[in-house]
Amino acid sequence: VEASIPEPQREAWTKNQFDGFKNKDEFEKEVVRHVETTLARSMFNCDDVAAYSATALAFRDRLIKDWNKTQQRQTFTDSKRIYYLSLEFLMGRALDNAMLNVKGKDIAKSALDELGFRIEDIIGQENDAALGNGGLGRLAACFLDSMASLNYPAWGYGLRYRYGIFKQEIIDGYQVEVPDYWLDFNPWEFPRHDVTVDIQFYGHVRKSQDANGKTVANWEGGETVTAVAYDMPIPGYDTPSTNNLRLWSSKAASGEFDFQKFNSGEYESSVADQQRAETISAVLYPNDNLDRGKELRLKQQYFWVAASLYDIVRRFKKSKRAWREFPDQVAIQLNDTHPTLAVVELQRILIDKEGLEWDEAWAIVTATFGYTNHTVLPEALEKWPVGLFQHLLPRHLQIIYDINLFFLQSVEKRFPDDRDMLSRVSIIEESQPKMVRMAYLAIVGSHKVNGVAELHSDLIQTTIFKDFVKIYGADKFTNVTNGITPRRWLHQANPRLSELIASKTGGYDYLKDLTTLNKLEQYVDDKAFRKEWAEIKYANKVRLAKYIKSTLDITVNPAALFDVQVKRIHEYKRQQLNIFGVIYRYLQIKEMSAEERKKQAPRVSIFGGKAAPGYWMAKQIIHLINNVGSVVNKDPDVGDLLKVIFLEDYNVSKAEIIIPASDLSEHISTAGTEASGTSNMKFVLNGGLIIGTCDGANIEITREIGQENIFLFGTLSEDVEDLRHNHTYGKHAVDSGLQKVFDAITSGKFGDANDFGALVSAVRDHGDYYLVSDDFQSYIDTQKMVDEEYKNQEEWVSKCIRSVARMGFFSSDRCINEYAEEIWNIEPLAV
Numbered sequence: 031v032e033a034s035i036p037e038p039q040r041e042a043w044t045k046n047q048f049d050g051f052k053n054k055d056e057f058e059k060e061v062v063r064h065v066e067t068t069l070a071r072s073m074f075n076c077d078d079v080a081a082y083s084a085t086a087l088a089f090r091d092r093l094i095k096d097w098n099k100t101q102q103r104q105t106f107t108d109s110k111r112i113y114y115l116s117l118e119f120l121m122g123r124a125l126d127n128a129m130l131n132v133k134g135k136d137i138a139k140s141a142l143d144e145l146g147f148r149i150e151d152i153i154g155q156e157n158d159a160a161l162g163n164g165g166l167g168r169l170a171a172c173f174l175d176s177m178a179s180l181n182y183p184a185w186g187y188g189l190r191y192r193y194g195i196f197k198q199e200i201i202d203g204y205q206v207e208v209p210d211y212w213l214d215f216n217p218w219e220f221p222r223h224d225v226t227v228d229i230q231f232y233g234h235v236r237k238s239q240d241a242n243g244k245t246v247a248n249w250e251g252g253e254t255v256t257a258v259a260y261d262m263p264i265p266g267y268d269t270p271s272t273n274n275l276r277l278w279s280s281k282a283a284s285g286e287f288d289f290q291k292f293n294s295g296e297y298e299s300s301v302a303d304q305q306r307a308e309t310i311s312a313v314l315y316p317n318d319n320l321d322r323g324k325e326l327r328l329k330q331q332y333f334w335v336a337a338s339l340y341d342i343v344r345r346f347k348k349s350k351r352a353w354r355e356f357p358d359q360v361a362i363q364l365n366d367t368h369p370t371l372a373v374v375e376l377q378r379i380l381i382d383k384e385g386l387e388w389d390e391a392w393a394i395v396t397a398t399f400g401y402t403n404h405t406v407l408p409e410a411l412e413k414w415p416v417g418l419f420q421h422l423l424p425r426h427l428q429i430i431y432d433i434n435l436f437f438l439q440s441v442e443k444r445f446p447d448d449r450d451m452l453s454r455v456s457i458i459e460e461s462q463p464k465m466v467r468m469a470y471l472a473i474v475g476s477h478k479v480n481g482v483a484e485l486h487s488d489l490i491q492t493t494i495f496k497d498f499v500k501i502y503g504a505d506k507f508t509n510v511t512n513g514i515t516p517r518r519w520l521h522q523a524n525p526r527l528s529e530l531i532a533s534k535t536g537g538y539d540y541l542k543d544l545t546t547l548n549k550l551e552q553y554v555d556d557k558a559f560r561k562e563w564a565e566i567k568y569a570n571k572v573r574l575a576k577y578i579k580s581t582l583d584i585t586v587n588p589a590a591l592f593d594v595q596v597k598r599i600h601e602y603k604r605q606q607l608n609i610f611g612v613i614y615r616y617l618q619i620k621e622m623s624a625e626e627r628k629k630q631a632p633r634v635s636i637f638g639g640k641a642a643p644g645y646w647m648a649k650q651i652i653h654l655i656n657n658v659g660s661v662v663n664k665d666p667d668v669g670d671l672l673k674v675i676f677l678e679d680y681n682v683s684k685a686e687i688i689i690p691a692s693d694l695s696e697h698i699s700t701a702g703t704e705a706s707g708t709s710n711m712k713f714v715l716n717g718g719l720i721i722g723t724c725d726g727a728n729i730e731i732t733r734e735i736g737q738e739n740i741f742l743f744g745t746l747s748e749d750v751e752d753l754r755h756n757h758t759y760g761k762h763a764v765d766s767g768l769q770k771v772f773d774a775i776t777s778g779k780f781g782d783a784n785d786f787g788a789l790v791s792a793v794r795d796h797g798d799y800y801l802v803s804d805d806f807q808s809y810i811d812t813q814k815m816v817d818e819e820y821k822n823q824e825e826w827v828s829k830c831i832r833s834v835a836r837m838g839f840f841s842s843d844r845c846i847n848e849y850a851e852e853i854w855n856i857e858p859l860a861v
């Protein structure tokens with residue numbers, strides 16, 4: 031307000047508004063201007079990188095206009111906002127997305143052409159913003175796209191990691207990790223050096239009496255680190271709404287303390303302080319579905335949460351409303367338990383800083399937060415040692431103890447006869463050492479808890495959070511099945527298919543209401559349409575085949591069935607089942623006569639995905655896949671019948687090439703382990719079929735597209751426990767087909783058998799926790815069905831079209847509307 035221009039001078043501002051380019055010529059002018067002035071280059075030294083930079087800057091200018099307007103409008107109307115707190119945002123590239131969302135890609139394409147560049151090459155220059163591990167981070171990115179596209183006043187809050195998820199190299203069949211320094215040139219972020227928050231760690235709590243004799247807690251001393259805001263514009267599709275993603279970067283607090291150190295000759299230790307501060311936002315933890323409990327991770331969490339809440343509260347206070355109106359203005363969604371400290375921090379602000387009474391404050395807190403659970407895997411549920419909390423966040427630990435005390439008191443009143451209940455639901459686990467159970471804290475501190483697919487939401491209510499359903503009633507728990515943005519995952523990744531769909535459904539409006547895809551169903555029997563459809567799939571496969579040739583120097587036949595499994599490598603996702611199946615197929619081919627071989631359907635098995643650097647078993651799986659590939663791919667008996675490909679460094683931009691090229695994708699987790707999965711949705715939406723287990727969103731995909739259009743197999747989730755029990759008591763013999771696979775591995779056919787001993791014995795000797803042996807036969811049988819059905823291409827393509835037509839439900843727009851209505855109580859605000 032202090033910086034606003036006085037009335038008489040505003041006219042000069044209004045008449046000089048920058049409007050951005052409106053046509054090709056204006057765009058060209060913008061690009062040339064950026065090359066020559068912003069980048070200080072010329073037509074004599076403009077390479078692809080410079081052309082990318084200038085193009086990005088021109089589109090950025092466009093976005094900023096809408097972004098400013100959107101933010102001004104949100105401030106002016108003082109409407110309720112949703113704040114999405116996520117430690118991961120797996121955004122991928124921004125330029126293509128920005129061009130498509132503002133409908134400027136055609137202009138850019140012809141302009142760049144005239145200036146001497148191919149738009150695909152220019153798009154390819156951008157580094158992925160890879161600030162996430164997998165599904166959880168990509169979901170957050172899809173949500174940002176949907177919130178902006180649906181005009182919800184929404185902000186994302188996260189960390190600005192200097193290093194995103196590592197880059198994966200495959201050397202001699204092994205994964206090697208390379209740091210991902212992605213910030214060299216990032217035109218999409220705006221440093222806000224004026225938006226900073228000082229964050230405190232360690233120290234101690236002093237209690238004193240205020241003027242009214244009330245005890246107040248004061249947290250003082252310790253270390254201070256400064257959070258600096260970096261903002262990224264998030265454009266909506268075909269709307270001026272442009273939301274903000276605010277990422278915090280850490281730097282040393284510039285207090286007098288530093289000065290004294292410099293002056294007193296402690297230069298080195300002063301620089302060391304600086305580095306310690308910068309370490310907080312230096313690196314994304316590379317684990318997917320695993321909690322490792324490192325102190326720096328807890329520091330990251332508090333740093334990010336405290337800065338975000340300070341920002342949110344500061345914004346709320348500008349409106350001068352009463353505190354009890356806070357939940358009418360602010361909704362905060364916790365993406366998993368990573369931001370759960372926000373619950374404690376808001377309670378601390380309200381009672382320690384703003385002087386509210388506990389109960390009044392707590393009512394505000396619980397009305398503000400919602401919590402999304404993304405996993406039931408015990409190793410992924412966050413717990414922090416009480417001692418670490420005491421050391422790092424002493425005041426927060428006190429508040430957690432109080433939250434727990436009041437919670438347990440209320441439980442005891444309602445269930446006086448259930449003696450075990452209190453210890454079961456306590457936020458503090460009475461173990462050695464004692465632990466803070468973050469999921470329980472998140473449940474107690476939120477008004478809604480949701481899972482991410484129907485089966486998963488049922489499972490959390492009947493297993494890990496069962497007691498809380500008894501305590502709070504079923505209404506506090508709900509399901510919001512995940513979704514994906516059709517803008518990136520169809521329109522951007524598969525432009526030709528998008529164009530074909532638009533030509534049949536009446537334009538690109540289907541991108542705003544994905545349920546209108548159902549209009550496609552009437553063309554299933556249209557031969558010409560099917561032919562066009564098949565041609566597009568083939569072209570996408572040719573593109574992937576070229577990519578495989580250029581990166582791995584392996585020739586694959588685009589007419590073969592492309593069978594794809596790309597996702598983080600994890601035992602529960604069972605890439606080992608897939609590769610064992612591939613080995614089985616190979617052994618069968620080897621046994622066949624030349625005549626029999628001719629009848630076989632050729633296949634390319636494509637894998638991709640990163641293993642967490644400390645996950646040894648996952649790395650063994652990668653190694654086995656690569657070794658199998660190097661044997662199979664050069665075996666003359668096999669030829670085109672089978673190729674095994676491991677694509678290096680799977681990420682969002684590679685997914686955009688791989689997914690549209692798949693005929694069959696694998697989503698084969700042990701039933702009950704994959705909370706939802708979202709790539710399953712992407713593959714079907716791009717006209718590929720699925721082989722999968724009855725797990726996560728596969729179940730709802732089946733319900734939507736029909737069971738005749740999906741290849742389901744394997745154990746059901748309700749039977750998993752009994753089967754595991756059988757293994758424990760030795761009541762299971764390894765499947766005979768799988769035994770042949772193991773024999774081949776142990777004979778050294780795929781390299782030193784010792785290398786893969788652990789993979790074999792996990793199944794054979796150590797209880798087969800993921801039920802690979804139990805599901806092997808039905809997996810192989812189902813793959814046989816796939817082979818047969820793929821031979822009938824007309825029927826196969828019909829299935830693909832029908833499936834796509836029925837995928838409307840899986841748009842992240844549907845998903846965000848459900849959150850908005852059921853959890854956030856928030857309305858769209860058109861700009």
Ligand code: NTF
Pocket residue numbers: 164165166169318319320366403404405410482512704705706707708726
């Ligand atoms: C993941 N969870 C699940 O494993 C996926 O099934 C799901 O699709 C995504 O979340 C998004 O909901 C996690 O990454 C975590 F952190 F919870 F383990």
